[in-house]
Amino acid sequence: MQAYIDIYKNKEVTFKYRSRDYVYSLSHGLFSSAEIDSGSRFLLKVFSNYIDECIKNKKPLPYKILDAGSGIGVLGICTAGALYDVLTDIDGCEPGSTMLRMQDRDELAHIFSYYNALKNNIPKDIFSAHTEPLLAGDKNSSFDIILSNIPAKAGLPVLEDFVKRSANLLSENGRAFIVVVNPLSDFFESRINKNAALLVCEKGPGHTIFVYKRDKEKSGKTLPVISKENFFIDCPAYIRNINEFEIEKIIYNMDTVHGAAGFDNPGSDTLAAAKLINRLKEKIFIEKKTLDILVWSEDQGHFAAWLFAYIKNDGLYIKNHGLTIKNDTRFILAGRNILGLVMAKHNCEKQNPTTANKTQIISAADIYLDKECLLEKCKNNGFNLIAYFPEPVPGTEVPGTKRIEASWESFEALLEPGGIVIFAMTSSQAETFDRKKTNAFMRLGDIKRKGFRACMYRKKE
Numbered sequence: 001m002q003a004y005i006d007i008y009k010n011k012e013v014t015f016k017y018r019s020r021d022y023v024y025s026l027s028h029g030l031f032s033s034a035e036i037d038s039g040s041r042f043l044l045k046v047f048s049n050y051i052d053e054c055i056k057n058k059k060p061l062p063y064k065i066l067d068a069g070s071g072i073g074v075l076g077i078c079t080a081g082a083l084y085d086v087l088t089d090i091d092g093c094e095p096g097s098t099m100l101r102m103q104d105r106d107e108l109a110h111i112f113s114y115y116n117a118l119k120n121n122i123p124k125d126i127f128s129a130h131t132e133p134l135l136a137g138d139k140n141s142s143f144d145i146i147l148s149n150i151p152a153k154a155g156l157p158v159l160e161d162f163v164k165r166s167a168n169l170l171s172e173n174g175r176a177f178i179v180v181v182n183p184l185s186d187f188f189e190s191r192i193n194k195n196a197a198l199l200v201c202e203k204g205p206g207h208t209i210f211v212y213k214r215d216k217e218k219s220g221k222t223l224p225v226i227s228k229e230n231f232f233i234d235c236p237a238y239i240r241n242i243n244e245f246e247i248e249k250i251i252y253n254m255d256t257v258h259g260a261a262g263f264d265n266p267g268s269d270t271l272a273a274a275k276l277i278n279r280l281k282e283k284i285f286i287e288k289k290t291l292d293i294l295v296w297s298e299d300q301g302h303f304a305a306w307l308f309a310y311i312k313n314d315g316l317y318i319k320n321h322g323l324t325i326k327n328d329t330r331f332i333l334a335g336r337n338i339l340g341l342v343m344a345k346h347n348c349e350k351q352n353p354t355t356a357n358k359t360q361i362i363s364a365a366d367i368y369l370d371k372e373c374l375l376e377k378c379k380n381n382g383f384n385l386i387a388y389f390p391e392p393v394p395g396t397e398v399p400g401t402k403r404i405e406a407s408w409e410s411f412e413a414l415l416e417p418g419g420i421v422i423f424a425m426t427s428s429q430a431e432t433f434d435r436k437k438t439n440a441f442m443r444l445g446d447i448k449r450k451g452f453r454a455c456m457y458r459k460k461e
Contacts, residue, residue, distance in 0.1 A: 003369055004111045007403070008393065010034075017078045018048055020085060022120050024072055029108050029393040031071045031149075039149050039207040040074050043179040046202060046209045047079055047147070050175065051086060060173060061087060062144030063097050068134045068166070070102035073113030075147040077102075077120055080127060100127040101143075105259060107131045107336045108365045131338045131363045132228040133235070133259070134158070135165045141225055143169055146176040152184055155258030159184070160191050161237035163212075165223050167196040170214045175199070179207050194218065228338050232257055232346070238339070240264075245302070247271060248278045252309040254302065254347050260340035262299035269389055269424035270303045272454035276422060276447045277307070280456055283444055284385060284420050285311075291329040292378045294414065296367055297389040298335050301344025307387070308351040308359075332377045334362040334370070336391065368406040371413050382416035388423040404436040412440045415459045420444075424454040 008027045015022045015036050026033050032040070054061050061083060067076025080100040087093040100122070102113040114129040130136070134148070146166045150159065166176045176196070180188050185201075185208035192198045192212045200211035226234045238257040245252055245266060256263040262270070277284065285291075291311070295304040311329055333344045341361040348359045360377060364370035367388070375382070388407070411421045421441070423433060430446075430453035437443070441457040448454075 001111060001115055004108070004365055005115055007366060007369070008108060008112075010395065015074070015078075017044055018051075018082045018085070020081055022078065022081070024074060024116050025112060025119065026072060027108065027112055027393075028395055029391070030106065030112060031151075036074055037149070038204075039179040039181070042204050042207050043075065043147065043149065043177055043209055044078050046200065046211065047177055048082070050177075050211070051082060055086065055090075061090075061093070062174070063099060064143045064171070065098070065100045065145045065147065066135075066137070066141075066143040066169070067100065067102040067113075068146060068148040068162075069151055070104045070113040070129070071109050071149070073102055073116045073129070075149060076100050076113070076127070077117050077122055079145065079147060080117075080122055081120060084122070084126070096123070096126065098126050101137065102127065102129045103132045103134070103136060105131065105133055105337055105339045107338070107363045111365055133226050133231040133238070133339060134162055135169060136226040136228055136231065137169070138225065141169055142171045142174070144171050144174045146170065146174070146178075148176075148178045150178050150180050152181050155238075155240065156187065157237040158235075158258045159187070161235060163188070163191045164195045165226070165235075167212065167214045167218075168223055169225075172214075174213060176210075176212050178210050180210070182206060182208055229342060231339065231342065245306075247274045247302075247306050250306060250310050252305045252347075253350050254300070254305055255343065255350070256300055257339060257343055260298070260300040260337050260343060262302050266302035266306075267299065268450040268452040269454070270299070270306070272447050272449040272452050273303055273387060273389070273422055273424040274306055275449065276445060276454045276456055277310070279447065280445055283458070291385070292332070292383045293330065293385045293387070294332045294334065294374060294378075294383045295344070295387045295389075296334045297344070297387070298337050298340055298391045299344075299389070300340045301333070301347040303387055303389065304331060304333055304344050305347040305351055308348040329358060330378075331359045332362060332374065332383075333359065334364045334367070334374060336363070336365055338363050367410045368403075371410045375414055378414075382419055383414050384416060384419050386411060386414060386419070386421045388421065390423075390425065392425070392429060402436070404433055405438075407433075408436060408438045408441070411457075412438060412459065417459060417461045419459045420456060421459070422454060422456045424452060427451055427453040430455055
């Protein structure tokens with residue numbers, strides 16, 4: 001875990017909350033990379049008042065906490081630390097009963113949340129961190145406190161569903177504390193009044209805090225608990241579009257969701273990579289016993305689904321080109337965003353349901369640090385083809401080696417001799433990436449499209 005922090009940590013900041021000093025590692029790759037954001041500070045202030053009110057009026061203090069969309073873990077860690085300290089000081093209370101679940105769709109957030117909890121002396125046996133959608137959990141999930149600095153870009157259907165589900169997940173005396181940007185305050189107030197019992201609405205300069213509890217008369221039937229494997233079935237509010245797309249005269253079908261890139265159209269990086277694949281197909285799809293493909297991407301599977309459609313009939317025939325591949329085709333889909341990965345798998349399988357068991361997903365934060373895990377999934381000596389669409393994170397380095405050089409080391413380790421890597425990114429990033437390639441690779445070609453560039457290389461035999 002420390003290696004991920006060393007690479008992706010931007011800075012450390014101190015934060016004092018209810019007499020306890022906290023130190024948080026921040027990341028350029030996650031929300032609020034320069035400081036603890038004002039919305040989170042505002043929410044924690046309101047929560048502190050709630051603790052004081054409970055103590056003053058001798059009300060039961062909460063034990064079970066859910067930090068929904070944890071980021072680096074500030075909300076969950078501060079509230080768990082505060083409750084643990086308060087319960088320790090009250091006779092008859094058991095601070096060890098405090099339980100904190102932190103969840104985020106981003107694998108990097110999962111890592112930072114867990115690391116920051118340990119760093120701030122939250123006992124290891126009272127917290128857990130998960131890569132999963134908002135409000136995912138176990139079948140019997142019930143929480144005394146649900147906290148969220150709700151992501152405004154999640155999509156209005158998802159935000160409305162969040163209100164309904166969070167109210168249903170609260171215990172009898174439970175409370176949800178959410179902070180929203182002021183332009184969304186009217187939307188949330190109306191949805192909370194419709195689906196829950198609004199207790200507090202406190203507006204600040206840029207944010208509004210809402211506190212609400214379950215209202216049995218409004219909540220209606222209990223909604224299914226979301227699982228990360230089937231969130232788009234458990235939670236149809238995530239679904240944005242069901243569309244047919246065409247790239248390079250190949251038609252593929254996609255179900256797209258809020259919460260991952262590419263919900264309306266494939267990006268220019270995908271279009272450039274597909275065009276390059278089609279142009280250089282004879283150099284890629286040569287006869288092989290198996291075809292093992294790794295696609296690393298943060299969107300919801302446009303390139304993978306297109307490639308799945310391009311490779312037809314269980315990998316035996318490349319559509320329109322008569323190039324044979326013997327036996328089998330396996331896809332490994334990897335990246336940080338679990339929503340994108342689950343949808344990418346689903347969308348690959350839509351192209352050919354008979355190959356459903358040939359597609360696997362791996363939630364991973366970094367191709368360099370996770371290369372051993374990725375290689376284990378390849379049944380042969382390495383991947384035949386790697387398609388790499390990284391999310392740029394400024395300033396990230398592996399100790400002793402630059403980030404780009406480390407990626408080339410990963411390609412070398414993951415590819416079989418003669419294997420192909422294709423990457424697509426902005427033209428300026430691709431130029432730097434191209435300059436840093438190692439002697440183990442020979443360049444096959446490149447193509448540009450609307451500010452993006454795709455490049456292809458073969459690993460030398």
